[in-house]
Amino acid sequence: MSLRHALLGLLSERPASGYDLLKRFETSLANVWPATQSQIYTELTKLADSGLIMVAAEGPRGRKEYTLADAGMAELRHWLTETKPQRNTRSxxxxxxxxxxxxxxxxxxxxxxxxxxxxxxxxxxxxxxxxxxxxxxxxxxxxxxxxxxxxxxxxxxxxxxxxxxxxxxx
Amino acid sequence: MSLRHALLGLLSERPASGYDLLKRFETSLANVWPATQSQIYTELTKLADSGLIMVAAEGPRGRKEYTLADAGMAELRHWLTETKPQRNTRSxxxxxxxxxxxxxxxxxxxxxxxxxxxxxxxxxxxxxxxxxxxxxxxxxxxxxxxxxxxxxxxxxxxxxxxxxxxxxxx
DNA sequence: TTCTACATGTAAACTGTTACATGATTCC
DNA sequence: GGAATCATGTAACAGTTTACATGTAGAA
CATH class of the missing domain: 1.20.1280 (Monooxygenase)
Structure with missing residues (x-):
């Protein structure tokens, strides 16, 4: 379940909406962890429900700007330091x-x-x-x-x- | 859907049972395309239903030996020559x-x-x-x-x- | 005013993992 | 007789893809 960590990671840099994050996936992260629009919006809702991120502001066109919660930063650090990467190279x-x-x-x-x-x-x-x-x-x-x-x-x-x-x- | 092609590929070398194929996945193919026991048996049933492989013989303990059908070989060749590999590097x-x-x-x-x-x-x-x-x-x-x-x-x-x-x- | 970009959400289908469930044969 | 190996199958769940569905704001 690395998608959630990718989202937490991106939000650790700066607050962003689902749309912003989608663009970042399409550009910088596409090479290491592709994700679809559908997946990103669904995961953001789950992350907000579990308190790892928060809706900090709402903008035009229903835009929701998410920020990383303390629990989210803790989870990100835990993933980075305590969990082993899979050497799962499906090719x-x-x-x-x-x-x-x-x-x-x-x-x-x-x-x-x-x-x-x-x-x-x-x-x-x-x-x-x-x-x-x-x-x-x-x-x-x-x-x-x-x-x-x-x-x-x-x-x-x-x-x-x-x-x-x-x-x-x- | 490369699992089916991996199975067709292995069967192109020699006939084998689900159990045999599982062992081959655990050893040689594990590095490029890991597959679980559950996945292999399910896919073999589907491949047999669609006529790409056939049950050539039945042995002790309910063992079913599968062989590649002509349609299966055609599908394997098609996959090798006509389809582009994904450069999908989830890491x-x-x-x-x-x-x-x-x-x-x-x-x-x-x-x-x-x-x-x-x-x-x-x-x-x-x-x-x-x-x-x-x-x-x-x-x-x-x-x-x-x-x-x-x-x-x-x-x-x-x-x-x-x-x-x-x-x-x- | 019309087009493009912004913006979100859900449903269905497919792929993959983990766990459960069962039983037969062979070897020691 | 007991353990290891051979042998298959299904159910529940998690993750991913594709498609559908809708609507707003800004720019030209």
Missing amino acids: DLLLRVFFLGVLRPEQARAYLTELVELSAHEHEQLRQLDEAIDWDDDDLSVYGRIALEYGLRFNAMRREWAEWAATQIK | DLLLRVFFLGVLRPEQARAYLTELVELSAHEHEQLRQLDEAIDWDDDDLSVYGRIALEYGLRFNAMRREWAEWAATQIK
Whole structure:
């Protein structure tokens, strides 16, 4: 149940409405924890009911601005320090690799070549994002930069692996 | 819905019972697509109902041995060649990184140090698995080795990243 | 005035996890 | 005879996706 912690985390930076949070998910958090509009609004209601967040203000068009309650900050800290991350790496991309033997060698190689391109493309997207952001030296910048660096290294690794893998066939 | 394709893929290698498939998930496939006993038996029933697999034989203790039907092989090939992999990387491990700013610097560094150890540990597990397996040059060996190499490279990358990240704090 | 962005909510279907429930065969 | 392993199945719950449904405020 990480969605609630993602919401608590975002609210720890500043108060926001469901709509604001949705936008933040679509941009910064989409790569590590995608969430839909429906899921976010439902979870915010639950978080407010359980007292981890509060409706601090109501604005035009029924806008509700949420703030983190003390209990919410405590829960966020607990999640960060006391719970172990799952190394649950469900990857349909890698699952396919196991079964490439049912294809002809050139088809299998084509799949791996697509992965090279996919990784190169994602790497480039992140590189552009990196350039576009005016990095500061506040918390958000430090940790945002660290997360982005992970994406860069990950895509570089995956690209090299897929290039190597393509040479292993036949 | 990759579970059904994982099952079709395993059955493309050889006929198997639900129990056999469960064991294969626990060992080889656990790293890329974990599945529970309950899920596997339920999905096998659905696959048989829709004609993608068939019950070829029944053994002791109610054992049902499934084989891949032609339609199942077609569906497997379709999945491998015609559908795009999701680059859906839900990672609670990385999600936490975004919010490490709410912790004290030494706590944040401790989290990253744990990731170094986690990656080193997983790398070592895979290295031992690599040594233990008697790699052949059949399809299964070629693609199994490719998938394992991914794991090795991934954990090496993650370890180096976490080591670097720890130096970036404060 | 009309379009776009803001803004929220619910229902149904699907996927995945945990727990319960049962029983047969083989090995020691 | 007892324990471990083989073998299957279902129920309840939690999490996720897709689709539907509605309406307001501001900008051009």
